[in-house]
Amino acid sequence: MPHYKLTYFNLRGRAEISRYVFAYSGKKYEDHRIEAADWPKIKPTIPFGKVPVLEVDGVIIHQSLAIARYLARETGLAGQTPVEQALADAIVDTIDDFMVLFPWAEKNQDVRTQAFNDILTNKAPELLKDLDAFLGDKNWLVGKSVTWADFYWDVCSTTLLSYKPDLADNYPRLLALRDRVQALPAIAAWLQKRPKTIM
The missing domain is CATH 3.40.30.10 (Glutaredoxin)
Known part of the structure; x- marks a missing residue:
């Protein structure tokens, strides 16, 4: 091993x-x-x-x-077929494209706060709308079982919700996905x- x-x-x-x-x-x-x-x-x-x-x-x-x-x-956890793997990669990359918009290393607190508020208020809704449409009524983002794309949504949304707790209130399916991930025993x-x- x-x-x-x-x-x-x-x-x-x-x-x-x-x-x-x-x-x-x-x-x-x-x-x-x-x-x-x-x-x-x-x-x-x-x-x-x-x-x-x-x-x-x-x-x-x-x-x-x-x-x-x-x-x-x-x-x-990458997806069960090559197509599922590509879709999981695409979702991860989509979320990551959003996460790198934030000035994580900004030292000026006023500049940082303003930038975070702007991104969370003006750019996050589009991402959430697209993710919600992609998820639809499925249990998992890709395929019939959990993938690393579901994990990445949970990891990133945990951080985002710490800055704006009501961020996903209009997207109960995305919040339910977080609950499913966090309910996995491991x-x-x-x-x-x-x-x-x-x-």
Whole structure:
């Protein structure tokens, strides 16, 4: 069995999707969390100077979604057919295109708050409308079983709802999808035991 080591900050952030996949699959891994104060000395040792990275038997994979996609394929969460896999990838990429609009690293609190409010008020409704239409009356976004696309919706919407709790009130099907993901026993257990972090 491969040895997995996932390295990221002590945040949910860009690594949480992979932690969901590990939790659901039951695969053992080292959840290596680094403190922000230690980052300047660690950064030069990380390929491409960004985290998360996943080490698999000494091979280092970078880019958060490449890591999660690899893990999803390894654990049967990528989709059951090539078309389902492409659709799951497309949903993840669509959500991620939205998430990267936010100025996460902005230090000026006023600028950050204004930008977040603008995105959540003016851009989020279109994403939610499209996701809701794609989900329709299905239990899961893609296919007949849970995929990493459902996990990514839960991970990202958790962060978004922490900024705007009523964000998805007009989309009960999307909220119900969150409930289904969080009710999966392995995910529920992870949510109970994971470190409490700001994001």
